[in-house]
Amino acid sequence: MIRVKFILQFLTVYTLLLYAASDKPNTIETDDSRLDRIEEMITNPNERIRTLENIIINQKPDILNLKIKNRVHERKFWRVSQILGRSSQTMATKVVGSYANDLKNSKIQEKHEVLVKKKRLLEGSMVTTPVPTQKAVTAFYAYMSKSENIPGTHHTLIFDTAITNENNGYHPFSGIFIAPEKGIYVFSFSIRLECHSYGPYELVKNSQVVGVVFSDIRQVCLQDQITGTMVITANKGDDIYVRTHATTSHIGLIPSDDNGRSSFAGWLILN
Missing domain, CATH: 1.20.5 (Single alpha-helices involved in coiled-coils or other helix-helix interfaces)
Structure with a gap:
């Protein structure tokens, strides 16, 4: 103021x-x-x-x-x-x-990765028991590609076309199956018969007959098919095959064509 x-x-x-x-x-x-x-x-x-x-x-x-x-x-x-x-x-x-926690977690993660790497290295250097692998399957199936004309006695039948031959035990050029390992096997053979045919057929292991089937249609003219199935024990290297009877002569033709095959099969069920 x-x-x-x-x-x-x-x-x-x-x-x-x-x-x-x-x-x-x-x-x-x-x-x-x-x-x-x-x-x-x-x-x-x-x-x-x-x-x-x-x-x-x-x-x-x-x-x-x-x-x-x-x-x-x-x-x-x-x-x-x-x-x-x-x-x-x-x-x-x-x-x-938050930054401190991230840093801490990062260090923990690094330590974990180092431990995992060390564990892998240790596991790689350890001698581990190998896991047993599944054994190869042994099985075969073969048939005659053409008919057998009046075979004689004590004659090995040759089933020359092998469709299945797991473990390579069957030999189609000789008609003989050589057991690749010891075990219990199933064998089956099927023989097609011509009109008025006659004869027995044997399953042989080495020189031992283990099974026989017989057919006689001499009195009639028709087609027939006989089958034999045997379960046997075989050692590694045993020969198994099908043959005509050792003393009884076979009469007639053994056909094998598109209308019906004469065949031989076998497989291992237990070793």
Whole structure:
């Protein structure tokens, strides 16, 4: 307030001096009129000063309210700053903690991989018991590609077309199966008979007859098929084959064609 009054008084005096200096030289005024004018000029500024004082007094509550609001805003700003500061610290802690956990997990993973590699190396250097593998299957099936014409006694029948020959025990050029291993085998042979034929047929192991089948259709003219099936024990290297009887002569043809085959088969069931 004091500064405002001082400024107004200074402006008033300055204005009077300018006005006095700007008066024309030929203007003649009395001392009373000048004094009146000066008094009037001084009075008006005083009125203005009082008006300004009243305005300032009236604005004091607003100024106080603004100061209070400003303090409230400052407090709110300070609280928000604290909250942000704590949040930033918490977030930073979480980020650092997460990074630390990732680093820890990464180291654990590396250790695990190293242990796995060492285990593999140790397992590779250890002598392990080999897993037993399944043995090869022994089985064969063969038939005559053409008919056998009136075979004599003690004659080995040759089934020259081998369809199945697992473990290569059967020899189609000789008609003999050579046992590749010891075990129990099943053998079956089927002989097709021509019209008015006659004769027995033997399954032989080495020189021992182990089975015989017989057919006699001399009195009739028809086609026939006889079959013999035997289960025997054979040692490795034993010969098994089919032949005509050693003493009884065979009469007739042994056919084998698309209408019916004469065949020989065998397979290992237990070793």
